[in-house]
Amino acid sequence: MEGLERFIGEHPFFAGLDAGYRQIVSGCTANVRFEPGQYLFHEGEDADRFFLLRHGRVALEIEVPGRGALTFQTVSEGEVVGVSWLIPPYRWAYDARALDLVRAIAMDAACLRGKCDADPTLGYDMMKRFLPILVDRLQATRMQIMDVYGASD
Amino acid sequence: MVPIVARVRRRRRDGPGVWTLDLRSDEGAVRPAAPGQFNMLTVFGVGEVPISVSGDPGDGDRLLHTVRAVGPVSAALADLRPGSAVGVRGPFGIGWPVGAMAGRDILLVAGGLGLAPLRPALYRLLADRDRFGTLTLIYGARSPDDILFRREFQSWRRKPGLDVQVTVDHATDAWDAHVGVVTTLIPRATFDPSRATALVCGPEVMMRFAVNGLRNAGVDEAAIFLSMERNMKCAVGLCGHCQFGTVMICRDGPVFSYDRIGAMLGRKEL
Numbered sequence: 001m002e003g004l005e006r007f008i009g010e011h012p013f014f015a016g017l018d019a020g021y022r023q024i025v026s027g028c029t030a031n032v033r034f035e036p037g038q039y040l041f042h043e044g045e046d047a048d049r050f051f052l053l054r055h056g057r058v059a060l061e062i063e064v065p066g067r068g069a070l071t072f073q074t075v076s077e078g079e080v081v082g083v084s085w086l087i088p089p090y091r092w093a094y095d096a097r098a099l100d101l102v103r104a105i106a107m108d109a110a111c112l113r114g115k116c117d118a119d120p121t122l123g124y125d126m127m128k129r130f131l132p133i134l135v136d137r138l139q140a141t142r143m144q145i146m147d148v149y150g151a152s153d
Numbered sequence: 154m155v156p157i158v159a160r161v162r163r164r165r166r167d168g169p170g171v172w173t174l175d176l177r178s179d180e181g182a183v184r185p186a187a188p189g190q191f192n193m194l195t196v197f198g199v200g201e202v203p204i205s206v207s208g209d210p211g212d213g214d215r216l217l218h219t220v221r222a223v224g225p226v227s228a229a230l231a232d233l234r235p236g237s238a239v240g241v242r243g244p245f246g247i248g249w250p251v252g253a254m255a256g257r258d259i260l261l262v263a264g265g266l267g268l269a270p271l272r273p274a275l276y277r278l279l280a281d282r283d284r285f286g287t288l289t290l291i292y293g294a295r296s297p298d299d300i301l302f303r304r305e306f307q308s309w310r311r312k313p314g315l316d317v318q319v320t321v322d323h324a325t326d327a328w329d330a331h332v333g334v335v336t337t338l339i340p341r342a343t344f345d346p347s348r349a350t351a352l353v354c355g356p357e358v359m360m361r362f363a364v365n366g367l368r369n370a371g372v373d374e375a376a377i378f379l380s381m382e383r384n385m386k387c388a389v390g391l392c393g394h395c396q397f398g399t400v401m402i403c404r405d406g407p408v409f410s411y412d413r414i415g416a417m418l419g420r421k422e423l
């Protein structure tokens with residue numbers, strides 16, 4: 001297996017992916033690294049990629065006027081950064097900043113969407129992998145909105 | 154049951170609006186409490202409320218209670234100065250099943266002030282560390298400033314045989330540890346679900362989410378224990394104030410296994 005294809009095979013997000021699809025998907029990937037403090041992307045930019053983290057952590061942040069950047073989630077090795085590439089208008093809704101040295105597989109969104117459109121079985125497989133991430137984030141957001149721990153101020 | 158009179162020996166700020174009171178009785182020793190049990194504390198002239206013990210059960214000399222000011226009685230308690238009198242009735246209830254956990258992998262999952270009732274269990278587990286499998290403390294707070302027992306976390310982090318995982322719901326960039334809800338830490342903990350016991354304490358909504366996370370990770374419902382809170386008056390199962398479905402929280406709990414109360418959790422009418 002080529003390097004990238006092997007990384008894909010090893011990443012939990014693609015666990016159990018059919019070997020043929022692994023090869024197809026790896027045609028849309030690139031190996032990337034970010035230094036601590038470097039941004040993977042900024043709010044409002046085109047969501048033309050997403051990232052499978054292989055090493056390091058990424059903070060997802062929203063800039064709040066007067067309060068600076070507020071982190072609402074950190075994402076670690078074995079997890080995925082970015083879901084906005086799935087749904088039009090394909091634009092990032094937050095900033096993503098590397099907390100450590102980050103190594104990741106970057107997926108070209110247009111390329112992957114093209115392959116999914118061409119082969120709906122692959123598309124369905126991708127949806128089944130992304131939907132749990134979206135549902136988890138929705139649940140987490142709900143819990144954060146409820147501010148369950150009780151206000152201190 | 155008549156309260157005995159204790160006095161505040163020391164008080165210490167352990168979080169925003171949260172104070173730990175170190176009490177000593179004028180009338181001889183206060184009865185020792187098992188981890189997870191609570192006392193009814195009276196501020197004379199104000200009222201009486203249930204508060205869990207938060208100190209080391211091995212330290213028979215000190216009775217610690219950690220209180221967050223949320224209303225008249227808890228605010229009066231949290232504001233007591235050294236020398237002030239406090240009425241103590243108890244200890245009451247059934248606490249964490251620490252004695253029955255030998256050989257198990259253990260997860261303590263705490264949210265916010267819920268770490269206070271779990272702390273005695275952690276002390277007990279650490280004192281007898283060799284009797285248990287893996288030991289993980291998972292703690293979630295609202296923000297870095299809200300983390301309870303902040304200084305003690307530093308020493309827990311250095312303890313061999315204890316994995317400490319802390320997360321906050323949101324943070325500024327001065328915080329470089331984990332951000333996200335407490336359930337996101339469960340898959341990162343090292344444990345064998347088939348022999349894991351989880352002790353969960355925090356606001357009820359947080360506990361429901363945590364239980365889902367634990368069940369998803371394969372932990373048996375009978376091995377998940379929660380500490381429940383309801384308004385209490387008598388604390389001995391007579392007055393019915395803390396009735397929760399078929400159980401009285403004060404007498405049958407406050408700690409229950411999930412398989413016993415799960416069906417009642419989240420039901421508005423209870």
Ligand SMILES: Cc1cc2nc3c(=O)[nH]c(=O)nc-3n(C[C@H](O)[C@H](O)[C@H](O)COP(=O)(O)OP(=O)(O)OC[C@H]3O[C@@H](n4cnc5c(N)ncnc54)[C@H](O)[C@@H]3O)c2cc1C
Pocket residue numbers: 150191200202203204205206219220221222223224225226227228266269270381382383384385407
């Ligand atoms: C078994 C048990 C153990 C407990 N252990 C502790 C403990 O270790 N430390 C501690 O600080 N508290 C603990 N509590 C909760 C404590 O008893 C209540 O906070 C207290 O009774 C509130 O009384 P109050 O007169 O101050 O406020 P109230 O006038 O009764 O309530 C004021 C406001 O606070 C809200 N409130 C009441 N209870 C809580 C609560 N538990 N959490 C958040 N908001 C609440 C009420 O809805 C109301 O809005 C425990 C409760 C039980 C049943």
